[in-house]
Amino acid sequence: MQKAPTPIRVRVMRMALTDRNGRDTQEGxxxxxxxxxxxxxxxxxxxxxxxxxxxxxxxRKPYTDRPSSSGWMNFSEKEIEAILRESVQxxxxxxxxxxxxxxxxxxxxxxxxxxxxxxxxxxxxxIEHGDGVMPDLIPPVKELGVIVVENPTHLALRDLMLKRYGxxxxxxxxxxRSLLDAGIPLAFGSDGPNNPxxxxxxxxxxxxxxxxxxxxxQAVIAYTLTSAYAEFAEDDKGSLKPGKLADLAVLxxxxxxxxxQDLPKTESxxxxxxxxxxxxxxxxxxx
Numbered sequence: 001m002q003k004a005p006t007p008i009r010v011r012v013m014r015m016a017l018t019d020r021n022g023r024d025t026q027e028g029x030x031x032x033x034x035x036x037x038x039x040x041x042x043x044x045x046x047x048x049x050x051x052x053x054x055x056x057x058x059x060r061k062p063y064t065d066r067p068s069s070s071g072w073m074n075f076s077e078k079e080i081e082a083i084l085r086e087s088v089q090x091x092x093x094x095x096x097x098x099x100x101x102x103x104x105x106x107x108x109x110x111x112x113x114x115x116x117x118x119x120x121x122x123x124x125x126x127i128e129h130g131d132g133v134m135p136d137l138i139p140p141v142k143e144l145g146v147i148v149v150e151n152p153t154h155l156a157l158r159d160l161m162l163k164r165y166g167x168x169x170x171x172x173x174x175x176x177r178s179l180l181d182a183g184i185p186l187a188f189g190s191d192g193p194n195n196p197x198x199x200x201x202x203x204x205x206x207x208x209x210x211x212x213x214x215x216x217x218q219a220v221i222a223y224t225l226t227s228a229y230a231e232f233a234e235d236d237k238g239s240l241k242p243g244k245l246a247d248l249a250v251l252x253x254x255x256x257x258x259x260x261q262d263l264p265k266t267e268s269x270x271x272x273x274x275x276x277x278x279x280x281x282x283x284x285x286x287x
Contacts, residue, residue: 007278013043045095049103057100064166080110101132121145151191152202187230188222201263246275
């Protein structure tokens, strides 16, 4: 990335792996925080369980279509506590891939065992995916200051979720509005098709469970200001205010007015980073 400079801002997060000796806690530690003006290296992500696609997310009750299995976790609760302590020692934001409700509950218990609400709210720990943040787990998520980063395109997998989890459990998972109503920071990422407007469409319509749908404005905020908060950057970006970075895009249509099915057709006609044009489709008249 240094040799082929990116025109947009990029955050690189360490995604440490394991080998025969266990977790590689030093992976990426030698990287500079800012190897280039638009690149920031910060945060470490650990994969605590799998996903419903291969039935490897750890659940509190067995899979509906595989009653002999409830998935599995990649680390014990004690190892998760070690991961949490390391993030404090390294003064490094912690991100965790957590899908199943059992993994979610165990991770929250580990947060309480390593300092609880006296330590964690200011550190902005992130749960990536958060499918298993079920209603009974919302209060500890709120108390511990956890940020939940959801992926609305997962809503397109509802038929698979119904098969894996059953209707009752599916209706208690993938909560959007309930998280916001509880005051939990909700951010969005793609985890798939690199089209934010597709995600805004899913989040604002919520196929199969419209009571959890967001307004389009709420979905945009999840993508912008809350995502900036999720990387300690809300003072610099995420909204258009004097003194903040002039990162903005001129869009091909009004995303607050077009029919939902037309949202994914949205394109950038002009993109500015730091006030400088980095992309121009020559479709915007400038004076």
